[in-house]
Amino acid sequence: MSLNTQGIVIREQTLRENDRMISILTKDHGVVRAYVFGAKKPGGRLSSSTQLFAFSDFSLNKKNDFYTVDHAVAKEVFFELRNNIEAIALAQYFAQLEEEFASSSEGNSEYLRLMLNSLHILCKNKRPFPQVKAVFELRLMCLSGYMPDIMMCSSCGKYEDETMFFNLADTTLLCKTCSDGSGRQIDLGLLRSLRHVCYSDHEKIFNFSLSDEGYEKMSSLTQDYLLLKAKRTFKTLDFYNALTRGDIST
Numbered sequence: 705m706s707l708n709t710q711g712i713v714i715r716e717q718t719l720r721e722n723d724r725m726i727s728i729l730t731k732d733h734g735v736v737r738a739y740v741f742g743a744k745k746p747g748g749r750l751s752s753s754t755q756l757f758a759f760s761d762f763s764l765n766k767k768n769d770f771y772t773v774d775h776a777v778a779k780e781v782f783f784e785l786r787n788n789i790e791a792i793a794l795a796q797y798f799a800q801l802e803e804e805f806a807s808s809s810e811g812n813s814e815y816l817r818l819m820l821n822s823l824h825i826l827c828k829n830k831r832p833f834p835q836v837k838a839v840f841e842l843r844l845m846c847l848s849g850y851m852p853d854i855m856m857c858s859s860c861g862k863y864e865d866e867t868m869f870f871n872l873a874d875t876t877l878l879c880k881t882c883s884d885g886s887g888r889q890i891d892l893g894l895l896r897s898l899r900h901v902c903y904s905d906h907e908k909i910f911n912f913s914l915s916d917e918g919y920e921k922m923s924s925l926t927q928d929y930l931l932l933k934a935k936r937t938f939k940t941l942d943f944y945n946a947l948t949r950g951d952i953s954t
């Protein structure tokens with residue numbers, strides 16, 4: 705049985721000298737794992753189209769429950785990611801998140817779209833990394849059925865306040881009057897940015913601005929929210945955070 709699909713390689717493992725196993729985030733078949741034979745031979749015809757972060761047209765062949773890549777033509781390889789260690793670290797984190805969350809939801813092309821959009825933004829270095837990270841984390845949560853309830857104060861229905869309080873665990877938003885001061889304090893700019901990422905069309909999700917400090921706050925909030933929902937940690941995230949803190953010299 706053959707399968708023709710578009711997708712991006714989100715994981716690669718070397719098996720034997722020239723062979724590897726890849727995970728492909730596809731447009732309409734969720735995450736598919738496939739063998740690539742002869743991938744690492746110098747000049748091998750599948751070498752660049754099946755490498756990590758290659759976005760390609762794939763022809764896969766299924767035999768005994770295993771897919772193999774028959775043919776793949778690269779459309780985009782996001783080469784510029786390799787010029788910046790923080791960008792590549794963030795891309796690896798996004799790939800691990802996609803594998804975690806998109807695997808069980810076959811056929812939703814929004815997962816692939818989010819990945820491609822985010823890698824384009826990272827390559828062009830158009831937005832601060834904490835912003836790209838926050839947008840990716842929050843939008844991924846929305847796609848996966850974990851959209852936070854940030855429409856209004858959950859007690860009195862107030863839409864906006866200069867400061868509101870967000871309780872991560874039960875995703876409740878409270879205004880200043882209704883809150884006892886517990887939960888994460890969020891100012892109006894941050895609240896509007898969070899809403900923007902949750903409710904806007906996919907092509908507009910990066911179109912907002914905050915101060916650098918605002919992006920850091922947003923990224924910390926979306927990260928904690930994601931980790932709570934994922935109920936696990938991610939090595940790629942630990943690595944990215946260690947890099948940005950300067951724990952790892954480059």
Ligand SMILES: [Zn+2]
Nearest residue numbers: 857860879882
């Ligand atoms: Zn209230």
